[in-house]
Amino acid sequence: MSSNTSRRAFLKSSALAGLAAEPLLVAAPVPMPEPRAEKxxxxxxxxxxxxxxxxGRTTDPNHIMGHGYAFSIASRIGADFPESGFSFYNRGISGNTVTDLQKRWSVDTLALKPDVLSLLVGINDTDLVVNKPAEATSLEQFESTYRGLLTDSRNQHAACLFVLGLPFVYPVGQRSENWERWRDDTAQRQGIVRKLAAEFNAILVDYPALFDKALTKAPIDYWIWDGIHPTVFAHELMAREWIKQVSSQLTFLKKYR
Incomplete structure (x- = not known):
């Protein structure tokens, strides 16, 4: 499939409350609360x-964040705010579905007690629908399991900030085969993530919209080499967009806007 054909196929789918005063007395103004310490x-x-x-799967600090968007986010924030005492963990596992996350959620998420939980999952659930339908979870199961993960995290840490990324797929390479199934199932899972983001007051990172815009500058295989996995350039776009969206809740990130 040519770049132009891929592009056309994708674009088609794609206040202070008033204080009561005592008689004859003027109520003193109440100062605004200090911003929450982001340390x-x-x-x-x-x-x-x-x-x-x-x-990496060891404690070697040279490899623990991988080489994708999570690495770019952590390296930038960690370098610019060394005095803030931030900690960064990457617990993504290749091939994981939402059910796989559920099986390891206690050890790989709850045990780490995150203040900011960034989650991107769903494309492997779609892969099962396309290639191994007997092993696939339904959309209803996907939603209930995903909701359960967020509920467990919220119950543990009520102030945890959720950052939910929309899964994505493009008609490149093998994903060009059965493209309509890839596109339609992924779109339905995107809708579920949008719904959960609203339900849990989470930050939503719309990666598909990000790549829609990127398509005006270079063909999709420049950004997503096999229809699913980002290139180094796309990971950088993801990191920038993540920081931009999260800066709406973490004020120190406005430095990058």
Whole structure:
């Protein structure tokens, strides 16, 4: 499939409350509260291979964040705010579905007690629908399991900030085969993630919209080499967009806007 054909196929789918005063007295103004201290935050990136980024499985600090968007985010924030005592973890595992996340959620998420939980999952659930339908979870199961993960995390840490990324797929390479099934199932899972983001007051990172815009500058295989996995250039776009969206809740990130 040519770049122009791929592009056309994708684009088609794609206040202070008033104070009561005593008689004859004027109520003193109440000062605005100080911003919440954004120190010592624990950032955790969870998901599948896109998050995994071939990360190391040891404590070697040279490899623990992998080589994808999670690495770019952590390296930038960690370098610019060394005095803030932030911690960064990557627990993405290649090939994971939402059910796989559920099986390891206690050890790989709850045990780390994240203050900021970034989650990108769903494309492997679609892969099962396309290639191994007997092993696939239904959309209803996907939603209930995903909701359960967020509920468990919220019950553990009520103030945890959720950052939910929309899964994505493009008609490149093998994904060009059965493209309509890839496109339609992924779109339905995107809708579920949007719904959950609203339900849990989470930040939503719309990666598909990001790549829609990127298509005006280069063909899709420049950004997503096999229809699923980002190139180094696309990972950088993801990191920039993640920081931009999260800066709406973490004020120190406005430095990058």
């Amino acid at each position: 010592g935050l624990v950032f955790l990136f969870q998901g599948d291979s896109i998050t995994d980024g071939n990360r």
